[in-house]
Amino acid sequence: MHLLQNPIRSEELLAKTIDVAHRFYASSSEPLRHSDLIKLAEQQGEHALIELFNNHSLGYADNGGSLDVRQEIAQLYNDNISADNIVVFPGAQTGMTLTAQALLHAGDHAIIVTPSYQSLEESAKLAGCEVTRVALSPDDNWRLNIIAIEAAIKDNTKYIALNDPHNPSGALMDVETKTALCKVAEKHQLVILSDEVYRLLEIDPEERSASMADISKNALALSTMSKPWGAGGTGIGWIACQDQTLCEKLRRAQHIYAVCFSRAGEIQTMMVLRCSDRIIDKNIRIIKANLELLEQYFAANNDLFEWVRPKAGGTGFVKFKGPISANSLASHLLAQGILVFPPSIFDCESSLSQYFRIGFSRTTMPGALKAFAQFVDQQRTIWAQ
Numbered sequence: 001m002h003l004l005q006n007p008i009r010s011e012e013l014l015a016k017t018i019d020v021a022h023r024f025y026a027s028s029s030e031p032l033r034h035s036d037l038i039k040l041a042e043q044q045g046e047h048a049l050i051e052l053f054n055n056h057s058l059g060y061a062d063n064g065g066s067l068d069v070r071q072e073i074a075q076l077y078n079d080n081i082s083a084d085n086i087v088v089f090p091g092a093q094t095g096m097t098l099t100a101q102a103l104l105h106a107g108d109h110a111i112i113v114t115p116s117y118q119s120l121e122e123s124a125k126l127a128g129c130e131v132t133r134v135a136l137s138p139d140d141n142w143r144l145n146i147i148a149i150e151a152a153i154k155d156n157t158k159y160i161a162l163n164d165p166h167n168p169s170g171a172l173m174d175v176e177t178k179t180a181l182c183k184v185a186e187k188h189q190l191v192i193l194s195d196e197v198y199r200l201l202e203i204d205p206e207e208r209s210a211s212m213a214d215i216s217k218n219a220l221a222l223s224t225m226s227k228p229w230g231a232g233g234t235g236i237g238w239i240a241c242q243d244q245t246l247c248e249k250l251r252r253a254q255h256i257y258a259v260c261f262s263r264a265g266e267i268q269t270m271m272v273l274r275c276s277d278r279i280i281d282k283n284i285r286i287i288k289a290n291l292e293l294l295e296q297y298f299a300a301n302n303d304l305f306e307w308v309r310p311k312a313g314g315t316g317f318v319k320f321k322g323p324i325s326a327n328s329l330a331s332h333l334l335a336q337g338i339l340v341f342p343p344s345i346f347d348c349e350s351s352l353s354q355y356f357r358i359g360f361s362r363t364t365m366p367g368a369l370k371a372f373a374q375f376v377d378q379q380r381t382i383w384a385q
């Protein structure tokens, strides 16, 4: 299969919108600045790391990720995961693509939970898989239906890929559902790719459950610096996995397809993780303040909008109840300099064709919401005709 056989759904939209005034779709946290990171690291007494950054070699980083960064990353998990269970990739997107390349073969079958980040499905297809989608529904609060997953399993099923916390809905899986899914995977000898890139952005930290990688040897947990920490510029993502045979396959895929990642990014990642609590507290505060504004707005305009309040991450999937399609709404908004993600980006089932994605993890969101509200007020009378 040619890598770019399928259209990249966000590409055309993002190309048109380089200068868009209001990025009301953005999913990653407020971007960190390197100078602010250094200040944070200094305040925490991380002088050795700063020295390491200033004097690091510009040669290759170690395959699979250098030991020091893997040790730091492993601390995000429970005791089942140590540095040996972490494989570093240049970002999560490369991680999911190379995982599929490493573990799947032409003729295998994969189950993909949708709506989803496009690359999650494309990576399985690129590896030659036949794909069955299992759709989440707002009628069920975007909960994963384990019975639907079991019903989709075939003799040649090898892989279940899903994203939790969920982009676009902001839904969060409870530990009972995770455990049930892991039991299904173990029973049928399937691998779960659990895309957990929004983990640690739970609005109520009490609702955070263990990573799927901690729960089952059949699960690979994918993560990245881009989302909770706003540090995508480090170019560092990773997979956590208990099973050394799987880890070794991933290391080999990284070695053959993505050998050149950045040591600077690894050291920045260590600095970010040492200062993680402060960075994430700040980002959660932004999310909570923005969610309050959105709740008020959607409650006051519930004739036009409806959503299931997100529980984690920086995105929500909103239903538009007006007389035009959500794709048209997004086009009209874009003409006013306001970018939301239309359902076409997620190649949504027809039942979700009135849903659009917003992002609320940036300090710029209140300005975007204001512009959005002004546009809606102008259109109200036209939509009422």
Ligand SMILES: Cc1ncc(COP(=O)(O)O)c(C=O)c1O
Binding pocket: 027, 091, 092, 093, 094, 117, 163, 167, 195, 197, 223, 224, 225, 226, 232, 236, 237
């Ligand atoms: C669900 C999901 N997974 C993975 C990624 C990719 O992460 P990265 O930017 O680290 O490649 C994204 C980015 O938007 C995402 O939303």
